[in-house]
Amino acid sequence: MNFSIPDNEKEALLSSLKTANLRFQGIYPGDRPDRQPVHTVYGGANLFKSDTCVKMGDIALKSLQTYSPDFVTLAKVLKLQGHDALPDPEKKSDHQRVEKMVKKLDKMSEKERKKEAAWLSYSVYHKILQKLKTEPVEDFRIDFEDGFGNRPDEEEDATAVNAAGELAAGMKNKTISPFIGIRIKPFTEDLKYRGVRTLDIFLTTLLEKTKGKLPDNFVVMLPKVTIPEQVITLARLFEIIEKKNNLVPGTLKMETMVEATQIIMDEEGRNPLMRIIRASGGRCIAAHFGTYDYTASCGITAKYQTMGHPVCDFAHHMTKVALGGTGIFLSDGATNVMPVAPHRGKKLTGQQLKENRRSVHHAWQTGYHHTMHSLINGFYQGWDLNPAQLPMRYAATYNFFLSSYEDAVYRLKTFVDRAAISTLTGDIFDDAATGQGLLNFFLKALNCGAITEEEALVTGLTLDEIRSRSFYKILQGRRGGK
Secondary structure, eight states: OOOSSOHHHHHHHHHHHHHHHHHHHHHOOOOOOSOOOSEEEEEEGGGOOTTHHHHHHHHHHHHHHHHOSSHHHHHHHHTOTTGGGSOOTTSGGGHHHHHHHHHHHHHSOHHHHTTSTTHHHHHHHHHHHHHHHHOSOSEEEEESSTTTOOOOHHHHHHHHHHHHHHHHHHHHHTOSOSEEEEEOOOOSTTTHHHHHHHHHHHHHHHHHHTTSOOOTTEEEEEOSOOSHHHHHHHHHHHHHHHHHTTOOTTOOOEEEEEOSGGGTSOTTSOOOHHHHHHTTTTOEEEEEEOHHHHHHHTTOOGGGOSTTSHHHHHHHHHHHHHHTTTTOEEEOOBOOOOOOOSOOSSSOOHHHHHHHHHHHHHHHHHHHHHHHHHHHTTOOOEEEOSGGGHHHHHHHHHHHHHHTHHHHHHHHHHHHHHHHHHHHHTOOOOOHHHHHHHHHHHHHHHHHTSSOHHHHGGGSOOHHHHHHOOHHHHHHHHHHTO
């Protein structure tokens, strides 16, 4: 067989290409398989206590059980799949039918239940209950910015000390969320000194109280970022704090916020997000969208500043285009409609109770649809501002994963089978990134409680393979066992 390309020239060219390919892969390694929380709850630093997350769960559970005492009510309010075939709990004549349906489904096994039309809404409701009882808050941000406001230095100093002490107590009592951190004031010219002072006081106090230990998955949020220099400054401050407190270099991580038009497009007409992320030297792990600051920066008046505004979708898409494949976690913003009843007290009239239900259900619908919109557009995390919002965060999240479960199983199983054939024949299988994307669906569903490990096994993967969290490692393992 004759060839036109000499071996030495071919090797030189392909060696040069290898360098370029590896550099590209280093910049765009693909989605990170680590656990990403489905939300971040923001709460004013002055209100934070060691058991805040536990109390939030209690409030959220009470809210759900008050305004949806059964799965049928939730299905009707949110119009979940199959809701039109369910009895109406608002009608007295249907009360017994609802009770009988609930009792019937309660007695069924999960396998039997899946054959019922009400399976999805029943599963979503009961998974929410379980989540609120066991891990109501996945991520919490102790907020020294908008949730705290501008206060006298003495007050913010004292709050930083107190909040650090409460966090240390929560670590000891195991009452904090699995992800946690603080949001300091921005590094704008007028607030940079205050931001640094709070950061220093909080971390120094915390590390003194815990003898140099940080909570798992601790992160510092830097808001209103517009230029790489702000991120560079925070990274340098981290280095100083780590050295002073004998922390391993690189321990402290940060998040940036996308809440100004200038972080979407700079003065030269370029998207600066990648430069801002890389300016952190590997410390920045996530970018969070600030709905209300961003819409305000676009000149949108307060009445129309919602997550559903088209300018938000534009910013989301620009962010995904800029950071897709980098492994940076992306988070959407918050719904500002709170599911809180307008009437309080023990002796409410029938009309007042009806108005309370209507108001809360309307807020549920708004929050649910906002979260579903985020999930459909590839944002698997968002913000919550009130414990009563938690039930709808999980309602949307569980509905999203469970309603897509069967299709996702088929796709990943087909992909695994294809990879297995490739492994057996010795062919090169170079679609590991696609496989990782399919695997990540199940990892995200597992992490938030939407599915069990047993339900993930139907994909054809073993439990050890799923727990490896890496499709590439799965392929390597299967090749090694050939």
